[in-house]
Structure formats: structure tokens, C-alpha cells
Amino acid sequence: MRFISLxxxxxxxxxxxxxxxxQKGKKDQEATFVKSSPRIGEMLPDVTVYAPEGTQISTADLxxxxxxxxxGCLT
Amino acid sequence: xNRDYSPKGVKFFYIYKTLAHPELAGxxxxxxxxxxxxxxxxxxxxxxxxTIPWIVDAMDNRLxxxxxxxxxxxxxxxxxxxxxxxxxxxHPAQVRKDLExxxxxxxxxxxxxxxVLNLQxxxxxxxxxxxxxxxxxxxxxxxxxxxxxxxxxxxxxxKLRAEADQRLMTQGxxxxxxxxxxxxxxxxHWNNLTEPLSFELEVPEGVKIDKLRYGAPKVxxxxxxxxxxxxxxxxxxxxxxxxxxxxxxxxxxxEESCHTVRQEYTLHRRRDEDAGGARGEGAGFWEADEFSExxxxxxxxxxxxxxxxxxxxxxxxxxxxxxxxxxxxxDADELRTVSDWLNFHHKPGKPSSELKFNP
Numbered sequence: 001m002r003f004i005s006l007x008x009x010x011x012x013x014x015x016x017x018x019x020x021x022x023q024k025g026k027k028d029q030e031a032t033f034v035k036s037s038p039r040i041g042e043m044l045p046d047v048t049v050y051a052p053e054g055t056q057i058s059t060a061d062l063x064x065x066x067x068x069x070x071x072g073c074l075t
Numbered sequence: 076x077n078r079d080y081s082p083k084g085v086k087f088f089y090i091y092k093t094l095a096h097p098e099l100a101g102x103x104x105x106x107x108x109x110x111x112x113x114x115x116x117x118x119x120x121x122x123x124x125x126t127i128p129w130i131v132d133a134m135d136n137r138l139x140x141x142x143x144x145x146x147x148x149x150x151x152x153x154x155x156x157x158x159x160x161x162x163x164x165x166h167p168a169q170v171r172k173d174l175e176x177x178x179x180x181x182x183x184x185x186x187x188x189x190x191v192l193n194l195q196x197x198x199x200x201x202x203x204x205x206x207x208x209x210x211x212x213x214x215x216x217x218x219x220x221x222x223x224x225x226x227x228x229x230x231x232x233x234k235l236r237a238e239a240d241q242r243l244m245t246q247g248x249x250x251x252x253x254x255x256x257x258x259x260x261x262x263x264h265w266n267n268l269t270e271p272l273s274f275e276l277e278v279p280e281g282v283k284i285d286k287l288r289y290g291a292p293k294v295x296x297x298x299x300x301x302x303x304x305x306x307x308x309x310x311x312x313x314x315x316x317x318x319x320x321x322x323x324x325x326x327x328x329x330e331e332s333c334h335t336v337r338q339e340y341t342l343h344r345r346r347d348e349d350a351g352g353a354r355g356e357g358a359g360f361w362e363a364d365e366f367s368e369x370x371x372x373x374x375x376x377x378x379x380x381x382x383x384x385x386x387x388x389x390x391x392x393x394x395x396x397x398x399x400x401x402x403x404x405x406d407a408d409e410l411r412t413v414s415d416w417l418n419f420h421h422k423p424g425k426p427s428s429e430l431k432f433n434p
Contacts, residue, residue, distance in 0.1 A: 029163060033161070034162070039158070040161060041158065042158055044150070044152050044158055045141040047137045047141055048133065049133060050109070050131040050133070051130060052117045053113070053117075054109075054110075057130055060156065062088075062152065063154060063156040065084045065086050066084065066085040066152065066153060066177060067085070067086045067088065067152045068087045068088070068149065069090055069150045070148075071090045071146060071148050072089045072119070073091060073093065073095055073119070074094065074101060074103050075097065075099040075103055075351070075354075
């Protein structure tokens with residue numbers, strides 16, 4: 001029991017600093033991304049994309065309302 | 076959130092982009108044509124069962140490039156088309172907070188348990204998998220390659236995935252992975268009653284390679300859907316001089332429709348930044364020696380060990396955990412354990428059936 005407690009304590013002590021560092025790394029990456037172009041306050045770039053049926057869409061057509069865009073894929 | 080904020084005039088869209096992790100969650104492979112990518116997006120609509128519509132990036136990945144090249148980033152625009160929020164990883168709870176600020180709170184907040192998604196399973200392979208053992212490859216880098224697409228010819232039932240190890244990519248001498256993966260969207264299987272898949276290479280002058288013609292092994296069962304994989308040793312491949320590859324195989328769709336296919340590719344010794352990181356039963360492993368060698372290249376003071384300031388990337392946040400003797404330096408033995416640690420935590424090689432898809 002004492003061995004298990006010591007092992008758990010060691011794992012916790014070893015894990016906390018690495019998790020803190022991992023969080024810091026993620027925050028740094030996020031900050032870099034937010035500062036990259038296009039920045040907040042700039043226009044969404046105007047490019048041609050497609051509806052799943054193949055119709056062309058301009059990203060400029062998305063104006064006129066608040067829009068949330070999220071990148072994703074099947075994997 | 077779509078249900079809550081649509082009445083307030085907010086529009087939600089997913090953008091279908093190049094695959095983040097080919098071979099994962101359904102053994103999907105990168106599409107070669109816009110029609111194939113559109114089919115991916117329609118499958119995503121069915122498979123993920125949501126009500127948020129998808130729009131599809133062009134094959135040159137122009138929207139992904141224009142918006143910072145992240146696999147799962149998120150943007151909110153105001154009605155004038157100006158970006159008012161952006162983050163590199165989608166964070167639905169944060170989007171809700173953003174919309175509360177930008178548009179106002181809603182009377183009724185839909186909870187996750189209130190939403191019933193009509194999820195569907197990924198496309199099933201039309202023949203057995205697991206017949207041929209997978210070639211376990213270390214973490215390699217995808218190469219830029221161009222399939223020769225000509226109108227009127229059969230589709231690419233099987234698609235090439237070409238990857239290089241670190242030495243091949245940087246020095247022109249190392250290992251080249253050549254894998255032909257059946258595309259689930261074409262519903263084809265190998266016809267093993269005929270000659271197995273084979274391919275020929277045309278290499279620039281001076282390139283040394285094991286041989287120029289390769290053949291897949293004969294398989295005893297009449298059909299299967301496993302990839303046909305090869306690992307080639309190459310030396311002296313100069314940058315800027317492509318290798319040409321011609322593959323021949325027999326693929327069947329159903330029982331009746333069989334095709335003899337001959338297709339061509341051009342391979343460049345250059346990383347394809349849009350090809351994603353393959354993960355699945357054979358891909359995505361960190362190999363101890365190669366990964367250790369790669370890491371030690373950051374040893375700027377040449378003492379044979381890495382201090383915290385010499386470490387980058389995935390390893391940095393876990394430096395203390397990996398520094399087992401606590402001397403503030405990662406030595407060769409400790410660096411070799413890094414690959415075990417990454418393999419354990421990131422779980423490459425997990426059969427795709429056990430993994431969930433990740434929109």
C-alpha cells in the first residue's frame with residue numbers, strides 16, 4: 001500500500017510540471033496563430049470554394065450575418 | 076449551438092479540407108480530384124449526422140492556406156465579413172461565449188445530451204482486410220507527388236502514398252515508402268486471381284536504388300482490400316529531379332466489373348505540407364533510433380546531450396518527465412525512450428475500427 005502511494009505521488013509530481021509546460025506550449029501556439037495573418041479586424045479572404053454538390057461559392061457570399069467557420073475532415 | 080443561434084441569424088459551416096490523418100477511421104485516403112473531395116464532404120455530412128452544412132475547399136487548398144494552415148481552426152466573422160474571433164483549435168464552449176458577447180444570450184441553451192445525431196459508420200471495405208500483414212513504418216514525411224489524371228481513363232481505385240524518412244528528405248539517401256491504398260469511395264478490391272500489383276520506376280541519372288521494378292506478393296484468397304506496401308532504399312536522389320512511377324494492377328468493383336489499370340505518378344523530393352500525417356495500423360510510429368538521431372541534430376553545443384534550450388516541439392513540454400536521471404540533460408538512452416513514450420501516448424498503429432473520427 002505504501003509502495004502504491006509512493007508510486008502515485010511520484011507520478012503526480014512528475015506529471016504536474018509536464019502538464020503545465022504542455023499547457024504553456026499550447027497557449028504560445030495559440031498566441032502565434034492569433035497574431036498570424038489574417039488577423040482579427042481583417043476581412044475574410046475572398047476565395048472560391050464549393051458546396052458538396054459542386055456549386056461554386058465565394059467566401060464573400062458569406063457576408064450579411066455572423067458566420068462561424070470550422071475546418072474539419074473525415075479523419 | 077446551431078439550433079440556438081440560427082434563429083438569431085448566425086450561420087455555421089464546416090469547411091471540408093485535405094485529410095489530417097489519412098488511413099485513420101475508415102482507411103480514407105487523400106482524394107486526387109475535386110469530385111472525390113466533394114464525395115468526402117457528402118460522406119462527412121452523412122457520417123457525422125449533424126445539421127451544420129459543409130463547404131468544400133478547392134484542390135489547391137486555397138482557403139486552408141489563406142486562413143493559416145491549421146487542421147481544425149475556427150473563425151467568426153461579423154456581417155461585414157470582418158474576422159472578429161479566431162483560434163487554431165475548434166472550441167465549441169468558447170464559441171458559445173463569443174456568440175453571447177457578439178449576438179447576445181439565448182433563452183434556452185441546448186445541451187449536448189439534448190442533441191441526437193444520426194451518426195453513420197465509415198464506408199466499409201468491399202473485401203477482407205487483415206489478409207496481408209501491414210508494413211509498419213516509422214514517422215515519415217509525405218512527398219509531393221502528381222498523379223497523371225487523364226479524362227476518360229479509369230479512376231484511381233488505388234492511390235499512391237509516397238513518404239520519405241528524414242535522411243532521404245534532407246540528404247537524398249534513405250528510405251522511400253510506396254503504398255497503394257484502395258480508395259473506399261471507389262468500392263474496389265484487388266483481384267488476386269490475376270497478376271499481383273507491380274510498379275516500375277524511372278529515376279534520374281546517378282540515383283542508386285535496390286531495383287527498378289517491384290511486385291506485390293501473391294495472395295491466396297481471391298480478393299482483399301489491404302494496401303500493397305513497399306520500402307525502398309535510395310541513394311543520391313538530387314533535389315529538383317523527380318522520379319516517375321508507373322503502376323499496374325487489377326481492381327474489381329463487385330463481382331463483374333474488373334479493370335486492368337495502368338497509372339502514372341511523378342514524385343518530388345519535397346514535403347507535401349497538405350498531405351497530412353498518416354496514422355493507422357501501419358503508420359505514424361516513432362522509431363527509436365531515427366527519432367533519437369533527429370532530435371540529437373539539435374545538439375548545438377555538441378556535447379552529445381540535449382539541454383532544455385536545445386529541445387523543440389512535442390518533447391519540450393515533457394522534458395522533466397523524460398529526463399529520468401534528473402541531470403537537466405537528455406542523453407542518448409533517454410532520447411530513445413522518447414519514441415516509446417510518444418508511441419504510448421499518441422497510440423499510432425491502433426486499428427482504425429477502434430478509433431473515432433474527428434471532424
